[in-house]
Structures are given as structure tokens and as C-alpha cells.
Amino acid sequence: MNNPSQVMQHPTWWNSPWVVGIVVFVMMGALLYLFWDGALTTWSSWQAEQYSHGPMIPLVAAFLFLQRVPQLGALPVSGRWLGSVLVALGLAGWVLGELSSIYTILQYAFLLAFYGLVIALLGWPRSKCVWAALVYLLFMIPLPNFIYANLSQQLQLVSSSLGVAVIRWCDISVFLEGNVIDLGVYKLQVVEACSGLNYLFPLMSFGFLLAYLFRAPVWQRCIVFLSTAPITILMNSLRIGVIGVLVEYYGIGMASGFLHWFEGWLIFLLCVAVLLIEIKLFTVLFKGGANNQDGQIGLVGALDLSWPGSVLLRQSFKKLMQGSLPLGLCAVLLLAFIPVAMALKERIETPLPRNEFVSFPLVYKDWAGRQGSIAGEVLQVLNLTDHFIADYREVPGGLPVNLYVAFYASQRKGASVHSPRSCIPGGGWEIQSVEQRNLAGAGRGAVLRVNRVIIQKGDNRLLVYYWFQQRGRVITNEYLAKWYIFWDALVRNRTDGALVRVTVPVMGVDGLPVAEAQLQRFVADFYPLLGQYIPD
Numbered sequence: 001m002n003n004p005s006q007v008m009q010h011p012t013w014w015n016s017p018w019v020v021g022i023v024v025f026v027m028m029g030a031l032l033y034l035f036w037d038g039a040l041t042t043w044s045s046w047q048a049e050q051y052s053h054g055p056m057i058p059l060v061a062a063f064l065f066l067q068r069v070p071q072l073g074a075l076p077v078s079g080r081w082l083g084s085v086l087v088a089l090g091l092a093g094w095v096l097g098e099l100s101s102i103y104t105i106l107q108y109a110f111l112l113a114f115y116g117l118v119i120a121l122l123g124w125p126r127s128k129c130v131w132a133a134l135v136y137l138l139f140m141i142p143l144p145n146f147i148y149a150n151l152s153q154q155l156q157l158v159s160s161s162l163g164v165a166v167i168r169w170c171d172i173s174v175f176l177e178g179n180v181i182d183l184g185v186y187k188l189q190v191v192e193a194c195s196g197l198n199y200l201f202p203l204m205s206f207g208f209l210l211a212y213l214f215r216a217p218v219w220q221r222c223i224v225f226l227s228t229a230p231i232t233i234l235m236n237s238l239r240i241g242v243i244g245v246l247v248e249y250y251g252i253g254m255a256s257g258f259l260h261w262f263e264g265w266l267i268f269l270l271c272v273a274v275l276l277i278e279i280k281l282f283t284v285l286f287k288g289g290a291n292n293q294d295g296q297i298g299l300v301g302a303l304d305l306s307w308p309g310s311v312l313l314r315q316s317f318k319k320l321m322q323g324s325l326p327l328g329l330c331a332v333l334l335l336a337f338i339p340v341a342m343a344l345k346e347r348i349e350t351p352l353p354r355n356e357f358v359s360f361p362l363v364y365k366d367w368a369g370r371q372g373s374i375a376g377e378v379l380q381v382l383n384l385t386d387h388f389i390a391d392y393r394e395v396p397g398g399l400p401v402n403l404y405v406a407f408y409a410s411q412r413k414g415a416s417v418h419s420p421r422s423c424i425p426g427g428g429w430e431i432q433s434v435e436q437r438n439l440a441g442a443g444r445g446a447v448l449r450v451n452r453v454i455i456q457k458g459d460n461r462l463l464v465y466y467w468f469q470q471r472g473r474v475i476t477n478e479y480l481a482k483w484y485i486f487w488d489a490l491v492r493n494r495t496d497g498a499l500v501r502v503t504v505p506v507m508g509v510d511g512l513p514v515a516e517a518q519l520q521r522f523v524a525d526f527y528p529l530l531g532q533y534i535p536d
Helices: 004-008 017-034 036-045 056-072 081-100 103-122 124-129 131-140 145-169 197-213 218-226 228-250 258-285 310-320 325-345 376-382 478-491 512-532
Strands: 175-177 180-182 187-189 367-371 386-394 401-408 430-439 448-457 460-470 473-475 497-506
Touching: 017 036, 017 103, 017 325, 036 103, 056 124, 056 131, 056 197, 056 310, 081 103, 081 325, 081 478, 103 124, 103 131, 103 325, 124 131, 131 197, 145 175, 145 180, 145 197, 145 228, 145 430, 187 228, 197 218, 197 228, 197 258, 218 228, 218 258, 228 258, 367 512, 386 512, 401 512, 430 460, 430 512, 448 512, 460 478, 460 512, 473 478, 497 512
Parallel strands: none
Antiparallel strands: 175 180, 180 187, 367 386, 386 401, 401 497, 430 448, 448 460, 460 473, 460 497
16 A cells, blocks of 8 residues: 555646646736737837836846746645636736727736736745745836826936036036027937936846845845936936037037947946945945855855856746646636637727818918828827818917817727827927816806917917817816726727817017917817817
């Protein structure tokens, strides 16, 4: 008769590492299938310079995970049911992201479901042991557009101010207005590409990696990671200041071309060097730290770069690949959700009757307009169904009022209204104020609530009204507009809608009341027409 130890050496088919491995492989395939649209969007974001480090993140995360695999066998296997809950929440996030067309939700929902699979396989104590690998995956997700735009704008202003300080330190006369550096003969605009975000995201991910591998107390590692932001800002400001000095002495050609690109890479490498010097200083100043009793530890020795080896990894994986009811439930959830996802994706929105904007009047009441155009590459990014843009003047005179309407027959698959608050900073404009205002007498016998924004670039100021007109609602809040897209997609199978934006220049210091009055007259005249082009 076999003793218990001999029985344990012959696991059931469910506990076979090969069977569990196949189940995990199938679940990962199902996860990628469900979140494929989000994965493609993530890959597309990685083509941009600020996220070009993205493809390296999963590889580095895998290294961090494999480093800790031999340690997992000594930890208890418990808390696996939490994994099933996270997978279910990830699938709920898929529904929300798919119906609201917000790919950021899809991206984070994928990570949530992936974390659930890891916990269902390993258990909670073991998953905590590999927390760094799981957290590191967050660095591969791009920031939402509205956060990126606001952060970029603030960094542009900070970098401009510090860059001007560098120029003045070199005894050069310079004037700063917003993000425009006026050297007298030349004017340099600190655009979005010079905000420092191109360095900040890669440096933060690299700083997190260094901080985790650093053999030091937690407070030192936190300082290493948190210092990535000020290092980026200061070094980018130095770059802007150096460009200003070079332009002053050698001409405007110093602000573009290969030298500008080379300066960018040089600054990033200097940022990395500062991080490494920071770690070295900690090893020198705090000789009593971990593995540093003799004070002779080098920079490489201060980092945990250990590798368990292939034989140990294979042995450890065999112990970890164990089946469980939570893991089986995760497999059932993912596979059962595939037909649900296919049914949701195949729902086709019925086109509603509406006039196309080609028939929108250019002459109406006391207004005469000239139609404008949008560049083809911009239209490709906007991915809209129909649009209208024109400059109107009130007869016999008055300020030019620009009307822009972007209509989407469906706001799924990433084709959705772009908020002006995200797009305005990209054009070099600085948002001076944002508020909401009720416009009485705007037609249809109701008060029209709009977003009122004042923007400025150099000496130019614009007054902007905008709102989201979607499925019979006028909405001013971007988040509420996204919520209604999700809700109406679920209960009405509709996601159509439009952005309406009207803009007028503000002439002089005291020109705001005149611009406001003219813009309100324009909205009162034209708002009733929009119902023919935007379905209720």
C-alpha cells in the first residue's frame, strides 16, 4: 500500500503542470482576443516618442517576475478567489470601455483581468511577492488624453520659466509671455514636444526599476523614484535655456533639425546619469545600508541583478502550476464571455435621418459666412462622420465668429468627440479661464448651458463656447458625456453625437463684453438650426 508521500508524487490530471499550463495559455489567448482593440491602441501609442519605451515594459516585468519565482514555493497558497473577482471586474470594465469607446478603460480593464489570473494561479501571498512586476506593467498604459494635455501645458509653462532663467543667467535679454520666449530678433515657442513628457515617462519607468532593484532602505528607494520628475523638469529647462543661448549667438537654425534632436537624447542620457549618481551617493553616504557594511560596494553591486538560472526556474514553475477551483472559474468566465463580447460588437446602430452639413447655410439672418477646411491628416485623426467649419460675420460688420461642428454617427471603436480642453493646448494656446454659463433665448424655448473658455497665445485672445449635443441632450461635462455614451449604447443602441464650438476673437484689453455679446447673438440665431443636422 502506498504511503501519503508516494500518493502526492502522482498528481491528478488537474494538478498536472502541463494541463494547468495549457489552461493558462488558453485563458491568456481569450484575454488577448477580448481586449484586442485596446491592445492595438496601446501599440499605436507606443509609436509616439513619449511612449516609445512601451514595448520594453512587458519584457522588464517578465524579468522582475522570474527573479522572484524561486521564492514563491515557500509561501502559502491562499486567497485565490480574489483572482476570480478581479477577472469578473475586468470583464465588466471591458463592457464599459467597449460601449463608451474609452480605450483607456479597456487598457486598465485588461490589466485588472490579468492581475486576476495571476492571483487565481499563484494565490494572494505569492502574488504580493511579485508585486513589482505587476505594478511595472502600469507604465505601458498611455495617460488619458485630457490628463496628458493638461500635464503637458503645465510643464510647458514651468520649463519655459526655468529655461528663461538659464538664458538670463547667461546675461541675455529675454522676455517670456506664456510659453513664448522672445529674444528680440527671434521668438521661440515651447511647444508640446518640448514639455519634457518625452523624457518624463521613460525616466519614471526606469527610475521605478532602479528604485526596486536598489539594495537600500525603502525611504532611499522612494527618493530615487520620486526624483525622476524634478530631474526631468530641471534638465528639460536646461535644454530649453541652452537652445535659447545658441539661437541668440548662432541663429534660429539651432532650434531645429539634428541638433535639436541630439540635444533631446543627450538630456535624457544626462537624466539617467543623474539617477545613477544619486544611487551612488546613497551607497557612499549611508555605508550601513543593506549589503554595504564595508562601504566599498560599487554601483552595480548596489542593484539586485540576480538571476535564478534555467534549471531552478523549471523546477520552481512545476511547483507553481497547480489547478484550483478559482482558476477553473476564471477559465469559465473568460470563455463564456467571448460570445457575449461578440454579440455586443455586432450590434449595429441604425442610421437616423438628418441633413448633411453640406447644406448648412452660409448666409442666414444677419450673418454671412465663408466655409473653411480641415487638413486631411487632422480629419484622419478625428475620424468623424460629418463636420462643418466656417467663419461668419454679422452684416454690416463685426467680429468674425468661427463655427465648428463635428458629428459622429457612432462613437464606438475609438471614433469619439475630442474635447476642446484636450485639443486647445496642442495648438499652443493657454487656457486662461473655464466656467459654465447659461444662455437665455438660444432657441427651442430653453436655456442653453455652455462651457465658456478664454484662451490666449501671445497677444491673441479668443472667447470660446462649446457643448456636447448628443441624442437629445446638451452636455457640458466631458465625463458625463462619456457616461451617457455608455448608457445609451446599452439601453438605446445609440452612440451618435456632436461637438459644437463657437469662437470669437477678443480685441484689446476691454474687448471681452463686445465679443461676448456678439457670440451670444450668433448662438441664439444658429442653435435652432443644429437640430436638423444632429439627431435628437
